Amino acid sequence: MYKDKNCGEVDESAIGSTITVAGWVHRRRDHGNLIFIDLRDRTGLLQVGIQS
Numbered sequence: 001m002y003k004d005k006n007c008g009e010v011d012e013s014a015i016g017s018t019i020t021v022a023g024w025v026h027r028r029r030d031h032g033n034l035i036f037i038d039l040r041d042r043t044g045l046l047q048v049g050i051q052s
Contacts, residue, residue, distance in 0.1 A: 001020060002020065003020045003021050003022045004019045004020045004021070005019055005020075005021055006021070006041055006042070006043040006044070007021055007023050007039055007040060007041045007043055007044045007045060007046035008041070008043030008044025008045075008046075009043065009044075010046050021039060021041070021046060022041065023039045023040050023041035023046070024039070024040055024041075025037055025038070025039060025040075026038040026039065026040040026045060033051060033052050034049060034050070034051055034052070035049070035050045035051075035052065036048070036049055036050075037050065
């Protein structure tokens with residue numbers, strides 16, 4: 001699987017679409033039915049929200 005973008009390249013235009021990124025989990029926060037993951041690579045930090 002190849003990534004589409006680096007974490008530092010993702011902007012508001014990607015909201016609601018599917019992209020592929022690669023990196024490591026910098027931080028994970030669990031807020032009940034919503035989980036936030038901060039994904040980091042050499043270009044920056046990307047916050048991902050996952051609703052369970």
